[in-house]
Every structure is written in structure tokens, then in C-alpha cells.
Amino acid sequence: GDFHPSAGPGPESFNAVLIRLNDDRFGSPAVDNTDIFISSETESKKLTTCLEPVAFSVSRIKEKDTYQSPPPPFITSTLQQQASTQLGFSAKKTMVIAQQLYEGVEIGGEPTALITYMRTDSPRISESALTACRNFISKHFGPDLLYETTRRYKPRKRAQEAHEAIRPTYTEKVPAEIKKHLTSNQYKLYNFIWSRFVATQMKPAHWRSRSMDIEADLPEPVEIEAVRISGEKQPVPEPKLVVRKCVFNTNERKILSKGYLTLYSPEESFLPPLTERQELHLVKLSSAQSFTQPPPRYNEASLVKTLEKYGIGRPSTYVPIISTIQARGYVKKTQRKFFATELGILVTEKLRPYFADILNTSFTAEMEEKLDGIEEARTNWLEPLREFYHLFSQDLKKADSEMTLEKGKEPPGGEKCAKCGKPLVIRWSRYGRFLACSDYPRCKNVVSQKPSTPAEVTDEVCEKCGKPMV
Numbered sequence: 001g002d003f004h005p006s007a008g009p010g011p012e013s014f015n016a017v018l019i020r021l022n023d024d025r026f027g028s029p030a031v032d033n034t035d036i037f038i039s040s041e042t043e044s045k046k047l048t049t050c051l052e053p054v055a056f057s058v059s060r061i062k063e064k065d066t067y068q069s070p071p072p073p074f075i076t077s078t079l080q081q082q083a084s085t086q087l088g089f090s091a092k093k094t095m096v097i098a099q100q101l102y103e104g105v106e107i108g109g110e111p112t113a114l115i116t117y118m119r120t121d122s123p124r125i126s127e128s129a130l131t132a133c134r135n136f137i138s139k140h141f142g143p144d145l146l147y148e149t150t151r152r153y154k155p156r157k158r159a160q161e162a163h164e165a166i167r168p169t170y171t172e173k174v175p176a177e178i179k180k181h182l183t184s185n186q187y188k189l190y191n192f193i194w195s196r197f198v199a200t201q202m203k204p205a206h207w208r209s210r211s212m213d214i215e216a217d218l219p220e221p222v223e224i225e226a227v228r229i230s231g232e233k234q235p236v237p238e239p240k241l242v243v244r245k246c247v248f249n250t251n252e253r254k255i256l257s258k259g260y261l262t263l264y265s266p267e268e269s270f271l272p273p274l275t276e277r278q279e280l281h282l283v284k285l286s287s288a289q290s291f292t293q294p295p296p297r298y299n300e301a302s303l304v305k306t307l308e309k310y311g312i313g314r315p316s317t318y319v320p321i322i323s324t325i326q327a328r329g330y331v332k333k334t335q336r337k338f339f340a341t342e343l344g345i346l347v348t349e350k351l352r353p354y355f356a357d358i359l360n361t362s363f364t365a366e367m368e369e370k371l372d373g374i375e376e377a378r379t380n381w382l383e384p385l386r387e388f389y390h391l392f393s394q395d396l397k398k399a400d401s402e403m404t405l406e407k408g409k410e411p412p413g414g415e416k417c418a419k420c421g422k423p424l425v426i427r428w429s430r431y432g433r434f435l436a437c438s439d440y441p442r443c444k445n446v447v448s449q450k451p452s453t454p455a456e457v458t459d460e461v462c463e464k465c466g467k468p469m470v
Helices: 041-051 076-087 091-103 127-140 175-181 184-199 259-263 300-309 318-327 342-351 361-375 382-402
Strands: 002-004 017-021 056-068 105-107 110-112 205-229 235-257 279-284 331-334 337-340 424-429 432-437 446-448
Touching (some): 041 235, 091 184, 091 318, 175 184, 300 318, 342 432
Antiparallel strands (some): 017 235
16 A cells, blocks of 8 residues: 555655554465465455545654674576676576686787686685685775675585686776677676675675655455365365455665675665654555565576475586476476476476476486586486486386377367368377377378367465465
8 A cells, every 4th residue: 555644655655565454464375474465356446435535644653773794705596696686698698608708808909708617606716716706896996895703604405516706817807898709698797796705805885774664454344255275274264254454564675884885886775754643644555466466487596496495406407407498398488487398297296206206396306416416426327227227117007007198099079180081189299289190291181279168267376375276
């Protein structure tokens, strides 16, 4: 909702979000600390209408100072994630540009490598680079911005640490000064890497935040349909929730000392000067149902983050994994989000019952560790090979005898080829399912096949958002 200290909208209007119904925490079903949510737009509008004439007042104001430390220097996964989120680069594009910066760019008539090796899982920085970075900060930004001690970052549990973090080879090569030698994308990525590295040796940013609760007591309680999250984190419909009180919250965040954010453009938020028990005027209430949306689909950044979380792949394989699932038609990317294709769903459903001990995240992560052990001469290479083959050979035999083939199946209704009269059969490509003449290659007639009848709505409720399952 939008509120104002005095009647009518104005420059001091601010936004607040609903956080509690009565004493229940209100929010998205995907958030852990949610007690209750509204899954129906109709019920949301019903509550909004009842709140419009109600008096609102500030019930609590809390101030807090926080210090925000700089993040560690980039490794492959974080570079791909942040470049996707902030620069709009795909993982593949990020690595291509990083390769160019690593191999060298013509500066002053000579090829100059601008960054260190870009396939790494370690945030380690060499002592000489740390010294150079700290000297640069003291000289160009002043000793007041230099952190008191040298920051060093610990690697994650499964890190191989074959290479140090991604950083500029020469801190003195300031992005703005060499911009004319770089393409637009090269400059964006180099500036990204340079700023992140230099920030690691700067002081934290000092913020002051102010959190404010806005309360409304309904003179006449309103009864709405809601969904409550049970102790087992399962949604349970609550058809007659009596709402007597609503609490909204808003936050102000202003910077007192920029610290490492001197290299960036930090976003601040401001609220008008308010006091506890001060009455507020409602400008507008929105019944938008963003809080009932299911978890977001994967994009490249979140997929890389998940691969890293479960120990799947290595810095050098994130891009090939993402490229392969697209090239084989298992997923398609629309508006930078991944959607499983009909072929991808079919392949998964076919393989999962027969290869469950292999098609799981723990197997993949454990295999990565075993391969690392072989590389480091800690493990005899025959042991993991025998262990894998024993399981895989059994799975393969079972699948070979029990799995039904999809290739060459006749569609329901037994359609005939319009050109030769032979039966049509189901075929698959990276673009999905289609019908082809069974007399191929003598007859090359194909028929595209659109999705069949629309999905039927069931009585089951989605455990994520409370909407009906289909």
C-alpha cells in the first residue's frame, strides 16, 4: 500500500507491504517464515476493500546500524552468476569475453593479458597481488578507505584450488583509462572484475536502517478464505479466517560511510520523518498476488548457483552443461528463463525409474570427488570404475528388458500418411514430437503435432502456492 503523513499523495508518499494478519506472519508460501497467505485474487480484493476506509498509524519504529563487507573476488561460478544478473550476459558469452581478456588485448601496440585464468573455484589471491592492490587503494583513494588488515578468503569445501581467483593482472590498469582499447562488452566485464577485486581490500560500507510497522485495526472484522502453512510446511486451506488487524512494514536504508561501495552506485531508500503513534493517510492499496506465485524458473545464474551448491560439475563444465541441455532440446530458453521441453520431460521420465542410483545429485557430486581423488593419486582408478560399472550394468540390463521404446509408436487413432497411405508413427527431434511416415526413407512425409487436449484441473492444491493442480 501507499501511505502519506498528511491527506493526499505527494512527494513524501511511500510504499509498505502487508506482513501480518492478526498475529500470523503473512507472505509467500515459498518463504520459510510465512504462517498464512491468500491464494485468491477475489479474497485479496475483498480484504483491500475493507481496509480502504480504516485508520492507519505508526505502531513501531526501529533503527539499526549495519556494516556491509565486500564480497570475495570472483571465481568462475560467481562471475557467471553476477554477469548474467547485472550485465545480462549468458554464461557462454561471459567465458568467451573472459578468455579474450585473459589471452590479451592490444594496448600500446603490445598484447596485454588483463585478467588471471578464468576457470577457477578458489578465492585465493597471491601475496604480491594483495600488496599491489592495497598500495593502489592507499595511493588513489586515500588510507581512510584501506581496510586495516589484509583480507583473505577461504575456499569452499570441494574447491580444487588449482588457480587463484579471477582478478586483474595489473591493478594499475584502471578500466576507464584503457576503455578505448576494449570493446563495449570487454570493458563491462573487465570493470566488473577489477572493481570486485579492488573492493576486497577496502573498508566495509556503513548503513543505517529504519524499520517501521504500520497498523490498522478493522472496526468490523472481515472473514476471508486463506491458506495456512502447517507445522510440516504443508498448505492447509482455512476457509473462514477472521481478520481483525493488519500490519504493514516499510524500511529506510541510507548510507553513512560508503567504504568499498565508493566503487559502485549504492541504492538508498528514504522515508519522511515519522514518529510512533503518528496517523497516516492511505493513498492506494494494491491487491497484486505476486506472493502466490510458484518458485521462479531457473535462469543461467540460478542454474549455475544450484550446480555449484550440489557439487555438480566444475568451473570448466558449467557452460558445456548449459549448452548441452539446450542443444539436445531438453530445455528451451524464453526471456532468459529455462522451460523443460516435451522431449526433456520424456527422457527424464524414461530414465529415472531405471537409473535412479545414477540420476541424482549426490551420485554426481560423489563421482566428482572420486575423480579428484584419482587425479591427486589418493584413489586407485579401478575402484570407482568397478563400483560404477557394477551398478550401471545392472541398471542397463533392466532397462534393456523392461523399457518401452517411444520411437516408432503409432499415435492414438492410427493415422495414415496422406501421401502413400502407410501408417504414421511418432518421431522425436530437439524441437519436440512429430508424426512421420513409417515407410521412411521412401516416403518423407512429416506432420507437426501440437499439444493435445488442455489439462484438467484437479482437487489437489499446490504445496508451493496453494493453487489447484492440473
